[in-house]
Amino acid sequence: MTDVEFHFNVPDRQAYACRLLRKAVRKGAGVAVTAPPATLDELDRLLWTFEDTGFLPHLRLAANAAPAPLQQRTPIWLVDRAEQAAHLPVLVYLGEQPAEGFGSFERLIEIVSTDPSERESARLRWRHYASRGYAIKRHEVTA
Template sequence: MTEIAFHFNVPDKLGYACRLLRKAYRSAAEVGVLGPAPLLAELDRALWSFDQLEFIPHASTKQSGGVVGRYTRVWLAPSAADVPHHGVLVNLGDEVPEGFERFARLIEIVSTDERDRQAARRRWRHYGDRGYTIQRHEVGAAS
C-alpha cells in the first residue's frame, strides 16, 4: 500500500519542493512531480537556480525520449500515468492524483494558503476513507 505523507504549512511551496527534490536526488530516489502546467514550469526554472552551486537534473515527461529519458530520476509530469517509474510521487496540485496507488510513496505539499489547505483536507479525507495511513508533517517557518 502506498505510504502517504502530508507536509503542511509550507511557506514557499516551490522552494520547499526544490529542497525535497534535492534530498531525494541525493538519495538516488526516483521522483515524479505533479501539478498544474504553470506551476511545473516555475518549478523547472527554480530547479535550475534555487541554489547557486547545485543543479537538480530533471526532465519533463514531454522530453522522455533519448538520453534525457535514460538518466533522469526526477520527472515533472501532468499526470501520474506519465511518470515512468513507481517510486515517489510529489503532488503540488489540488486534486488526488489519478493512479497514485502504483507508487511506493506519495508526498502532498500544502502551503499556508487557505484554498490550498481546503483542497488538502479533501485529499486527506479521500485517502483516509480508503484505509491509507497518513503521516502528518508540520513544516511552518522551519522549511
C-alpha cells in the same frame, strides 16, 4: 499499498519542493512530480536556479511525450500525468484535486502551504485517501 504523507505549513511550496527533491537526489531516489502545467513549468525553472553552484537533474515531460532512452535515467521527472513516471518510487503532488495514478508509487508526498484555501483542498484530499484505506502521515514544517 502507497504510503501517503502530507507536509503542512510550508511557506513556499516551490522552494520546499526543490529542497525535498535535492534531498531525494542526494539519497539516490527517483521522484516524479505532478501538478498543473503552469506549476510544473515554474518548478522546472526553479530547479535550474535553486542552487548557486549547480542544478537538480530533471526532465519536464509533456502529457503526450515520451523520454529519449538516455533521459530515462534522470532522477526527477516533472510530468503532467503520474502514470508517465510510474516506474519511480516517489510521487510529489502539487495539485488541488486528489492525485490521479498515485497508487502505482511506493510513496505519495503532498505539499501544503499556509494558504487557507489550499489547506481546505488538502483536507478534502486527506479525506479522499483516508476513505480508501490509506494510512496517512502528517508532517508539520517549522521555519
